[in-house]
Amino acid sequence: MKILTVVGARPNFMKAGPIIAAINEHNGTLLVHSAKRPRQPVETIRHVLVHTGQHYDELMSGSFFKDLNLPKPDVHLGVGPGSHAVQTAEIMKKFEEVLLGEKPDVVVVVGDVNSTLACALVTSKIYFDSDGSRPVIAHVEAGLRSFDRSMPEEINRILTDHVSDLLFVTEESGFQNLRNEGVSPDKIHFVGNTMIDSLLNFKEKAEKSTVLERLALVGQAGKNGGANSVSGYALLTLHRPSNVDNRAVLLNILGGLEELATDCPVVFPVHPRTQGRIREFGIEFDPGAGAPEHKGDLRVSGNCRGGIILTDPLGYLDFLCLMKHATLVVTDSGGIQEETTILGVPCITVRENTERPVTVESGTNTIAGTKADTIKDAIRRQLGRKRGSGVPKNWDGRAGARIIDVLVRRHYERFCSRPSLIAHAPLRTDVPADNPIDA
Ligand code: UD1
Numbered sequence: 001m002k003i004l005t006v007v008g009a010r011p012n013f014m015k016a017g018p019i020i021a022a023i024n025e026h027n028g029t030l031l032v033h034s035a036k037r038p039r040q041p042v043e044t045i046r047h048v049l050v051h052t053g054q055h056y057d058e059l060m061s062g063s064f065f066k067d068l069n070l071p072k073p074d075v076h077l078g079v080g081p082g083s084h085a086v087q088t089a090e091i092m093k094k095f096e097e098v099l100l101g102e103k104p105d106v107v108v109v110v111g112d113v114n115s116t117l118a119c120a121l122v123t124s125k126i127y128f129d130s131d132g133s134r135p136v137i138a139h140v141e142a143g144l145r146s147f148d149r150s151m152p153e154e155i156n157r158i159l160t161d162h163v164s165d166l167l168f169v170t171e172e173s174g175f176q177n178l179r180n181e182g183v184s185p186d187k188i189h190f191v192g193n194t195m196i197d198s199l200l201n202f203k204e205k206a207e208k209s210t211v212l213e214r215l216a217l218v219g220q221a222g223k224n225g226g227a228n229s230v231s232g233y234a235l236l237t238l239h240r241p242s243n244v245d246n247r248a249v250l251l252n253i254l255g256g257l258e259e260l261a262t263d264c265p266v267v268f269p270v271h272p273r274t275q276g277r278i279r280e281f282g283i284e285f286d287p288g289a290g291a292p293e294h295k296g297d298l299r300v301s302g303n304c305r306g307g308i309i310l311t312d313p314l315g316y317l318d319f320l321c322l323m324k325h326a327t328l329v330v331t332d333s334g335g336i337q338e339e340t341t342i343l344g345v346p347c348i349t350v351r352e353n354t355e356r357p358v359t360v361e362s363g364t365n366t367i368a369g370t371k372a373d374t375i376k377d378a379i380r381r382q383l384g385r386k387r388g389s390g391v392p393k394n395w396d397g398r399a400g401a402r403i404i405d406v407l408v409r410r411h412y413e414r415f416c417s418r419p420s421l422i423a424h425a426p427l428r429t430d431v432p433a434d435n436p437i438d439a
Contacts, residue, residue, distance in 0.1 A: 001411045002046040004104035004135070007073070008054035008091070008115025011195075011335050013064040014316060015110040015140060016049075018197035018400030020071065023047050026404050045404075048102050052091045052115040053079040060272065063315035068198060075102075084114060084152060091118035096126065099135070103128050106407055109160060110140040110194070112153040112334075117160050124163035136410065140194060140403060142167035143174025144334075144355035150242065153334070154355070166410065168403050170195075170338075171358040171392055191402035192394030195335050196342055199320065200397040206320035215267060215309060217325075232264045235326040236308070239271035243332050243350060247281040249370060253350050254283070256368075256375025257330065261308050266330075267322060269314045285310055328382055330375075337365045342395060344388040348378045362390035 003023065007016045027044040034042040051073035055061045064070070077094040079087060091114065099107070099122060107123045109116045116139075126134045142161050146154050161167060161178060169175050170193040178188050212218040218230050236257065244250050257266060268285075270278065285308045314322070320339075323329060329340050330348045337356050340347035341363025348368045359365035364385070368378035394402075 001043060001106070001408070002048065002102070002104040003106045003108060003407065004048040004050060004099075004102055005108040005110075006050050006052065006095075006115055006119040007110070008052035008079075009111075009113040010055050010060050010064065010313075011333075012110050012113060012115065013061070013068055013070060014198040014335070015194045016108070017068045017070055018194040018201070019108060019110075019140065019403055020047060020049065020400075021197075021201075022400035022404040025401065026408065045408075048075065048104060049073045050075045050077065050095070050098055050119075052077045052095070052118070054087060054091070054113060054115045056080050059313045059315075067316040068202070088114050088118045091115055092122050095119050095122045099123060099126050100128075104135050105411060106138055107135045108138045108140060108403075109164075112141070112144070112156045112160070114152070114156065117156040120160045120163050136166060136407075137164040138166040138168065138403070138407065139164040140168045141170055141174075143169045143176075143178040143188070144171075145173075145177045146351075146353045146355040148353050152241075157355070166406065168399075168406070170395075170399070171356065173357050189402070189406050190394060191406070192396060192399035193338060193392075194399045194403070195338055196395045197397050197399050198316075199339055199342055202317060202320060203324070206317045206324065209318045209321035211314065211318040211321050212325065215265075215311070215322075217265065217267070230325045232327045233325075234260055234264055234266045234328040234330060235322050236266050236268040236329075237271065237331045237333050237336060238268075238350070239273050240332045240351070241273070243370060244271075244274045244277045247277075247283075250277060250281065251283070252372050253370055253375065255372035256350070256379070257308070258372075259376055260328070260330075260379050264327065266308045267311065267326075268308050269311045269319065269322075271313060328379065330379070337363070338395075340364055341389055342391065346382040346385050346387065348375065348382055350375060358392045362392055364389045 005016050005019060007013055023045045030042045030044050034040065049071060053076055075098050077091060079090045082090060095118065107119065109120045120137050120139065123135055123137050128134060139160050144157055148154055165187060167178055167183065167188045168191045169188060175188055175190055179185065212230055217233050238244055238253065243253060260266060323339060323345060324343050326345055328346050329336060330350060332350050334356060337347055337349055337354060337359040341359045345364060347365045349365055350368055350370050352369055354360060354367055360367065366378050366382060368375045
């Protein structure tokens with residue numbers, strides 16, 4: 001079986017890593033199995049990693065490959081920036097050639113970025129021979145809905161789901177949304193969350209990050225007075241076009257953080273889109289007393305006590321370390337709502353909605369809107385909250401393994417008429433990909 005996995009933008013890398021790890025685990029088990037029974041045929045999974053180049057520089061892409069131990073992409077499409085139409089079209093044109101050359105059995109797409117939709121759409125219309133055969137399309141993180149069609153990601157999610165053959169959902173809402181849209185339950189598998197697989201796998205390694213020292217957040221007298229204790233700080237990320245592309249909206253959100261920045265430093269790793277807007281709008285920031293010298297070329301000024309510490313986008317391990325030790329996280333990202341849920345860190349989402357309701361129902365997330373007053377209220381409430389939260393179902397570090405189990409089963413059912421061959425694939429019954437409806 002040949003699986004081709006597509007990555008393109010920053011949030012894809014940590015979602016795809018566990019799938020690649022599960023393929024390696026599967027192949028390793030098969031080889032042990034075949035060493036014991038040398039006469040029986042085995043078919044390992046061949047894997048091709050395609051990077052579209054939607055995100056392309058070291059800060060948004062290269063460092064993630066190192067931090068997550070991802071293999072070098074087999075194919076790099078080098079697409080780069082562009083409008084939605086240009087970027088999507090470029091990826092489609094180049095991906096079609098790759099698909100015709102590689103002829104994989106399965107194409108795995110993850111998340112909701114332009115690369116996800118572009119590659120799913122190309123795969124849905126390709127045919128390798130006159131009988132119309134094409135790869136199975138597997139969408140990882142299917143079914144999430146914000147019900148806000150002004151978000152480009154919502155369009156990408158809906159369209160990708162409806163051209164996919166296998167839908168791997170992270171939470172029960174994903175299953176229900178797909179059923180409400182008429183998707184057959186046979187296609188849907190509630191496997192858990194590969195982004196959380198990565199988090200659980202790399203949490204310990206992230207503790208070795210020196211980011212807290214680099215940002216002067218450690219070594220001062222902390223709340224518990226210890227010499228190496230971490231000072232209280234908040235962590236901020238903003239990158240959604242609806243939040244950062246309009247000066248008044250961006251200023252309103254930053255206004256909501258004024259009080260917080262007076263109480264404690266707010267670390268703000270600034271996404272390239274947001275860096276561009278901050279420069280364009282002439283917005284200035286206060287680093288606060290004692291903050292480390294600011295990197296990059298954003299201007300810093302002002303006079304509040306804690307202040308906002310601007311940095312370039314951080315690598316995966318540095319950011320994970322910062323999230324884990326933060327008093328509070330303020331964000332408009334999708335994935336960070338999930339990661340803070342598992343870390344038990346209070347999270348404030350500066351959006352009007354979330355496509356990840358489980359992070360509010362059983363996690364630490366609260367939806368604050370984008371007005372300064374509602375953000376301030378949410379911050380006050382969240383600061384009074386204890387750390388810790390429930391763990392959503394199947395967010396246990398085995399989502400990648402469940403996905404590979406489903407793909408292997410499906411492949412053997414499709415291509416192996418002799419049932420005895422199925423036994424040669426070591427299916428891991430300890431990781432069932434159940435549907436909540438059957439539970
Ligand atoms: C994209 C995704 C979004 C995801 C986000 C995470 C879509 C529609 N949006 O938004 O779902 O949450 O990534 O980051 O796919 N840039 C760089 N260096 C890079 C990458 C981008 O400087 O490595 C610049 C681009 O040139 C552009 C800006 O950052 O000016 C935004 O990049 P873009 O690819 O448009 O999407 P994001 O806003 O990052």
